Amino acid sequence: MKIAILPGDGIGPEIVAEAVKVLKVLDLNFELETALVGGAAFEAHGHPLPEATLQLAKDADAILFGAVGDWKYDTLDRPLRPEQAILGLRKNLGLFANFRPAICYPQLVDASSLKRELVSGLDILIIRELTGDIYFGQPRGRRIATDGHFPGAEEAFDTMRYSRPEIERIAHVAFQAARKRGKRVTSVDKANVLETFQLWKEVVTEIGQQYPDVALDHMYVDNAAMQLVKAPKKFDVVVTGNMFGDILSDAAAMLTGSIGMLPSASLNDKNQGLYEPSHGSAPDIAGKGVANPLATILSAAMMLRFSLNQPEAAARIEQAVDKVLSQGLRTPDIYSDGTTRVGTVEMGDAVVKAL
Amino acid sequence: MKIAILPGDGIGPEIVAEAVKVLKVLDLNFELETALVGGAAFEAHGHPLPEATLQLAKDADAILFGAVGDWKYDTLDRPLRPEQAILGLRKNLGLFANFRPAICYPQLVDASSLKRELVSGLDILIIRELTGDIYFGQPRGRRIATDGHFPGAEEAFDTMRYSRPEIERIAHVAFQAARKRGKRVTSVDKANVLETFQLWKEVVTEIGQQYPDVALDHMYVDNAAMQLVKAPKKFDVVVTGNMFGDILSDAAAMLTGSIGMLPSASLNDKNQGLYEPSHGSAPDIAGKGVANPLATILSAAMMLRFSLNQPEAAARIEQAVDKVLSQGLRTPDIYSDGTTRVGTVEMGDAVVKAL
Numbered sequence A, B: 001m002k003i004a005i006l007p008g009d010g011i012g013p014e015i016v017a018e019a020v021k022v023l024k025v026l027d028l029n030f031e032l033e034t035a036l037v038g039g040a041a042f043e044a045h046g047h048p049l050p051e052a053t054l055q056l057a058k059d060a061d062a063i064l065f066g067a068v069g070d071w072k073y074d075t076l077d078r079p080l081r082p083e084q085a086i087l088g089l090r091k092n093l094g095l096f097a098n099f100r101p102a103i104c105y106p107q108l109v110d111a112s113s114l115k116r117e118l119v120s121g122l123d124i125l126i127i128r129e130l131t132g133d134i135y136f137g138q139p140r141g142r143r144i145a146t147d148g149h150f151p152g153a154e155e156a157f158d159t160m161r162y163s164r165p166e167i168e169r170i171a172h173v174a175f176q177a178a179r180k181r182g183k184r185v186t187s188v189d190k191a192n193v194l195e196t197f198q199l200w201k202e203v204v205t206e207i208g209q210q211y212p213d214v215a216l217d218h219m220y221v222d223n224a225a226m227q228l229v230k231a232p233k234k235f236d237v238v239v240t241g242n243m244f245g246d247i248l249s250d251a252a253a254m255l256t257g258s259i260g261m262l263p264s265a266s267l268n269d270k271n272q273g274l275y276e277p278s279h280g281s282a283p284d285i286a287g288k289g290v291a292n293p294l295a296t297i298l299s300a301a302m303m304l305r306f307s308l309n310q311p312e313a314a315a316r317i318e319q320a321v322d323k324v325l326s327q328g329l330r331t332p333d334i335y336s337d338g339t340t341r342v343g344t345v346e347m348g349d350a351v352v353k354a355l
């Protein structure tokens, strides 16, 4: 089994180092190979996703990814910017199914902006389609408008689109995930305005008939954003498109109060997957040794479960993380009075010890 | 001065009746004319926005709108569904500038899902472009895919687009609004992925140079959704496109805890406007006399200020609403222990009395 290690930018290298430490302790005889990605790859090779990195990722059974991005690359042309690496990996590996759990850890319930009773026990799974929608739809670009409000003016445009089989496969992923949990799927669309999401709603409804044991409901994206704020615990599995999923999964992660704790997985139809923390590269705290490595460590656990067929090892890591939280260890992002403040390396060491 | 009164569906007629009562007490010699819209218009005339209603709206200086929609119309073809009325009014009247304040009333701070300290004193203004973007972009529809992941499969598609002058005019609206408030504009985009929002960001930046007294920053939409949940008070004026604005303005409204209190205005370049509560038609409580009329009454106040040049009358209404809240009167949606529960009509009467 081969794991590609892509630390990336900002805090990426620090947090990935801790996850690698944890993986090594498990002594599972994986082959780990590291490569540059994002801004780091641009600096060294002039491209955020060099051919060698892409090839390594393709050849691996799983990818452990840190984070990419830094303000200093904002002025680069879009194809050279760090985030193109993650878009390129998703597209080239066909990683269409993004799993974004939003879990509120009992030890961290007070870190949420929401009132305790609204988030305590929260456990939502957002499933975001990741290779379609307006992210990749063609045509896109700039042109002179020939109709609309200002014919003759310069305009920019993008194409939102979903095909029936794209919707079918992500719907199956959602229903199957729901079967293993609360048996409820909320499909989020904007069928009242968009042709794309009218089809989305129809197809999800059709696929739902194959899962009579799972309850399906439909919600407009604006309402979903409201219900997430108002009563997040009402959700079990949420399935939606790439663009809406980008927004809702981040909102949901943030309202748990512990985005520094939340892993994510992006899978293709061969269960090959990219695993990364839900948070970003946080260039402001990079190199200071204060970043929370737990989301990355938990991403490694997801990787063991989903792509490497090691559910026991995954569970061991998750229990170890639970233990260090119960011991009161906290990186600054989740620190509160009465707990013990630790840095990135100490947190990683504590997880290793708990294993 | 002529006001078109469009009560609509669900709780629309009840809440608009209270706002009309308030307007009449002011004795400002407006001509009020009522027409059917939404499901109610479909029932009577077979179309959610009959020609006569549209004509009335066009001829009026302002439109007071209740709400449209009901589950029972869900199976109608999209062009006949109630929400087409509101889209048709926006498009036909060119109502491109949507003002969505998200204010946390001091009397209602505990109604928020967010912790008190995060929302107390909250006062954000979300400015949403309302006649462009993927809402109206052509082409859209269904076809057989010729490229993408599944060539040959059925697909649905929509076109996102913005032209330079469309972005310029909404940017001016935002900067001018910011000048009268906290002098900060956050422009929300997804320039890292979308061509449309790359142009958006460029144009907003350009227009911003004409407002050196207003601070401008840019935020990706996923991050904006997170920051709204985490630290909403950091925002002053937020300006964004139609689709992102739909999602963010609803999330922001909900997190104040008092969506039943929040008005909205949609203006065109002649200051003709449509005024409506930020909440929906709530068919589940329609006809029960429990709906909160205050958002509609405050929408009438916005109408007096923005379209009818009656700022004193607007301020009188706003003070009256503040007074009834301070008296402890609450409809069920904002009720809490120790306050007095009242119905729709009693609340309207109380505002009239406070005037």
Ligand SMILES: CC(C)[C@H](C(=O)O)[C@@H](O)C(=O)O
Binding pocket: A083, A086, A087, A246, B192, B193, B222
């Ligand atoms: C960096 C960006 C292109 C990316 C996205 O929009 O998908 C990120 O926000 C994410 O959610 O992984």
Ligand SMILES: CC(C)[C@H](C(=O)O)[C@@H](O)C(=O)O
Binding pocket: A192, A193, A222, B083, B086, B087, B246
């Ligand atoms: C009803 C719907 C078409 C509408 C929109 O999406 O604009 C509504 O959600 C709104 O925000 O006014």
